[in-house]
Amino acid sequence: MIERVDNRQPATSGVKTFFHNVTLMVTGGIGVAIALSLVGMWHKGGKFFNDLGAMVSLTQPAPKADISAIVISQVRGASDLTTAIFVMEAVVPTQQDWTLGSWTVGSSKLLYVAYGEVRAGVDLSKLQRQDVVVQGDSIVIRLPPPKILDRKIDVNRSRVYNYEKGVMGLAPDISYSLQSLAQQEAIGKISTAACNNGLLEMANEKAELTVTRLVSFSGYSKITIETQPPAKDACS
Structure with a gap:
């Protein structure tokens, strides 16, 4: 099978x-x-x-700098470099009359030679953001108007040239008050002379030159500095 x-x-x-x-x-x-x-x-x-x-990977945009703020910071730091100084000697006579009733019996006279100094400038600390306009490689900066920053009498270089006590030397000694009056008159004369000799215009020119040099290091090919005329009461 x-x-x-x-x-x-x-x-x-x-x-x-x-x-x-x-x-x-x-x-x-x-x-x-x-x-x-x-x-x-x-x-x-x-x-x-x-x-x-x-x-x-995460991407991070390149940081952007506020150019106007940087320029303002740089310019404000140069405020001490924008002053123009005017110095002058002024001869100021002062006098105090002595009277007896309606009669003048004598006079005390002081002749003072004052050495004065007036500083004018553009206060760059007042520069605002809207005063700086940046367009590409061009920049326009509008400066504040110039003004008198300081005026003073250098007492160490000033002197009393002559003093007459008056009333045959019997009048009270008022040389100190006459000297103070002479200093006030002198600073007024020197300030007026400074303004008449273009001190505020000189301050504008110096500020324009200083700011132009400062901004030129920032790489702008076209720099425009606009100045303003002084205020009407700048010399008062």
């Missing part, structure tokens, strides 16, 4: 084999795709990683 052996596999086994082969094909395809991608990245070198880093 001859026994037959059935070598056929069950149907379920064939199905399993089919899906197994498909899985191998899919896995192999993914592997091939990954391999090709790696090869592409290798050919591109670091550019791929640079591009990848650029996509995921």
